[in-house]
Amino acid sequence: xxxxxxxxxxxxxxxxxxxxxxxxxxxxxxxxxxxxxxxxxxxxxxxxxxxxxxxxxxxxxxxxxxxxxxxxxxxxxxxxxxxxxxxxxxxxxxxxxxxxxxxxxxxxxxxxxxxxxxxxxxxxxxxxxxxxxxxxxxxxxxxxxxxxxxxxx
Numbered sequence: 001x002x003x004x005x006x007x008x009x010x011x012x013x014x015x016x017x018x019x020x021x022x023x024x025x026x027x028x029x030x031x032x033x034x035x036x037x038x039x040x041x042x043x044x045x046x047x048x049x050x051x052x053x054x055x056x057x058x059x060x061x062x063x064x065x066x067x068x069x070x071x072x073x074x075x076x077x078x079x080x081x082x083x084x085x086x087x088x089x090x091x092x093x094x095x096x097x098x099x100x101x102x103x104x105x106x107x108x109x110x111x112x113x114x115x116x117x118x119x120x121x122x123x124x125x126x127x128x129x130x131x132x133x134x135x136x137x138x139x140x141x142x143x144x145x146x147x148x149x150x151x152x153x
Contacts, residue, residue: 034085061087074134082123090109
């Protein structure tokens with residue numbers, strides 16, 4: 001199993017992971033995730049376009065990513081509190097990083113944070129879609145990847 005220690009260089013990222021990992025139960029972690037959107041800027045309603053929507057997500061999931069000064073910044077919006085919370089966490093953890101850092105991290109955060117064990121298969125697909133979008137954007141491609149992992153979120 002990959003570890004996330006090499007990717008926690010910035011205090012903000014380390015604090016988020018430490019706070020999440022300190023929670024004892026799955027219920028505590030889900031509650032914490034659902035409270036995160038209040039701390040994270042959402043994509044404005046006007047920018048929730050068809051191009052920003054992740055195809056096939058049942059609860060509606062919109063993602064944006066942009067690069068400024070060679071660092072990427074991601075934001076999301078969802079009709080589901082759980083998906084919004086997960087998206088907010090992942091956007092925070094991948095934001096403020098270079099293309100090389102993001103591609104080196106890959107899906108390590110989701111694995112190390114054991115998000116898969118906490119979520120239903122539908123929500124795991126949302127995690128996969130979010131990470132796939134982030135990695136695809138960091139690879140320099142503007143078109144969203146297509147694949148079976150994006151059928152439902």
